[in-house]
Amino acid sequence: METIRVIIIDEQPLFREGIRVTLESMGDCEIVGETTDAGEALELVRKYNPDVALVDTGLTKSDPLDIALQARYLAPKMAIIMLTPSEDEELLFQSIKVGVAAYYTRYIKPEELIEAVRKVSQGEYLLNGNVLSKPQIASRVIRSFQLAEEEEPPQNNDSVPSPLSSREVEILSHIAQGNSNKEIASLLKISDQTVKNHITSILKKLSVNDRTAAVVYALRHGWIKLEKQA
Structure with a gap:
C-alpha cells in the first residue's frame, strides 16, 4: 500500500489538527508538512513532492489561488483540495482555471474528506459534478x-x-x-x-x-x- 503524502496550508491550528487526525486515521496517509505561509508551503512542495495539498481559501496573508498555481507548477501531479468557509462561484471558477482537483466548504464531514483525498491522489478530478452543473x-x-x-x-x-x-x-x-x-x-x-x-x-x-x-x-x-x- 503506497503512502499518500499530504501537506496542509491553513491558518487555524485547531482546524489543521482536525484534518491531521482525520487523515492519519486512514492508515496510509502521512502529513509531511503544515504551514500558514505561502513561501513555506512552496518549500514543502519542493522538498516532499506531496500527492495532495489542502489549501484554506481564507488565508489572510497569502493568496490561496497563487499558492495553488505555483504549487502545481512545482509538482504537476500533485492534487489540490480547496477548503472554503462558504461557497463562492467566483472562487470556484478561478479554482477551475488553476487546476484545483476538488473544492469543499470547511463543513465537510471527516469521511467525505478521506474519500476526497483518496480519489484526488489517484488522479480523479472532483470539481465537475458539482461545479459545471451550475x-x-x-x-x-x-x-x-x-x-x-x-x-x-x-x-x-x-x-x-x-x-x-x-x-x-x-x-x-x-x-x-x-x-x-x-x-x-x-x-x-x-x-x-x-x-x-x-x-x-x-x-x-x-x-x-x-x-x-x-x-x-x-x-x-x-x-x-x-x-x-x-
Whole structure:
C-alpha cells in the first residue's frame, strides 16, 4: 500500500489538527508538512513532492489561488483540495482555471474528506459534478476555453497527431461543453465508471493533471472544437 503524502496550508491550528487526525486515521496517509505561509508551503512542495495539498481559501496573508498555481507548477501531479468557509462561484471558477482537483466548504464531514483525498491522489478530478452543473459557472468555463482557442490558433494536425481514441475525443468534447460524468455516460449510453476510465486514460496520454488542461491542450492542437455560444 503506497503512502499518500499530504501537506496542509491553513491558518487555524485547531482546524489543521482536525484534518491531521482525520487523515492519519486512514492508515496510509502521512502529513509531511503544515504551514500558514505561502513561501513555506512552496518549500514543502519542493522538498516532499506531496500527492495532495489542502489549501484554506481564507488565508489572510497569502493568496490561496497563487499558492495553488505555483504549487502545481512545482509538482504537476500533485492534487489540490480547496477548503472554503462558504461557497463562492467566483472562487470556484478561478479554482477551475488553476487546476484545483476538488473544492469543499470547511463543513465537510471527516469521511467525505478521506474519500476526497483518496480519489484526488489517484488522479480523479472532483470539481465537475458539482461545479459545471451550475449554468453560470459552466458558461464561463466554456467561454474561457473558447478564448484560449482564439488566442492560440490550433497547430497543424499533421505535425501533432492525436494520441486519443475516437471515443476519448468524443468524451473530451463533452467535457469541454460542461457536461458532468453522469451526463456524458447518459449521452453515450455507457457507465459512469467507463467515463472515469476514459478520462484517466486521456490525462495519462496527454501528460496533464486535470480536465481543464486536457481540453485546452486538445483545442490548441485542433483535435476538438467548441460550439460558439449564443
